[in-house]
Amino acid sequence: MWFLFILIFGALLWLLWTISGNTRDAVDRQIEIQRELKQLNALLSEKFIEQPDRSISPARGASTAASTVITVKPESNVSSANETIHTAQININDADIKTLQTLPGVGKTVAQKIIDARPFTAIKSLSAIPGISDEMLQKLEPLITI
Numbered sequence: 001m002w003f004l005f006i007l008i009f010g011a012l013l014w015l016l017w018t019i020s021g022n023t024r025d026a027v028d029r030q031i032e033i034q035r036e037l038k039q040l041n042a043l044l045s046e047k048f049i050e051q052p053d054r055s056i057s058p059a060r061g062a063s064t065a066a067s068t069v070i071t072v073k074p075e076s077n078v079s080s081a082n083e084t085i086h087t088a089q090i091n092i093n094d095a096d097i098k099t100l101q102t103l104p105g106v107g108k109t110v111a112q113k114i115i116d117a118r119p120f121t122a123i124k125s126l127s128a129i130p131g132i133s134d135e136m137l138q139k140l141e142p143l144i145t146i
Contacts, residue, residue, distance in 0.1 A: 089145040092126070093119050103143055105136050120146055 090099055092114060100111035110131040117129055123146060127137050 089143060091146070092123075092144050093146060104139055106140075122146065 090103065092100070097108065097111045097115060100106055100114055101108060106114070110129070113129050113131060114126070120126065123141055123144060124137070126132050126140070126144075127134060132140075
């Protein structure tokens with residue numbers, strides 16, 4: 001009986017030790033990613049401060065389902081957000097699952113339901129899909145097109 005109790009107690013200690021190790025690794029990775037983003041932010045601001053009205057457009061041959069334009073504001077300082085991101089409307093009849101997942105509130109399951117329910121003739125017809133409420137549809141309307 002005592003042997004079983006000691007064995008379970010040891011297993012719990014091992015489990016807690018393993019969880020704490022994974023958490024520590026995740027935090028270290030997040031700090032590393034944050035450092036890389038700060039470096040990229042500094043590089044972008046240094047490169048485009050000299051050219052104040054310059055925009056970055058998608059490369060030729062990029063997907064037409066969604067495109068992003070980044071406009072750099074030179075008057076803001078390096079530590080703050082230097083870019084304003086404008087996302088073009090996403091065509092829900094042509095977009096792939098990854099593109100649909102970029103929409104607010106749309107996860108993998110809802111994106112797959114949208115793909116399965118194609119083709120759409122009106123944006124309002126999205127409300128028939130389980131997981132898309134009227135409130136969510138109002139948020140999506142300015143971001144999507146047919």
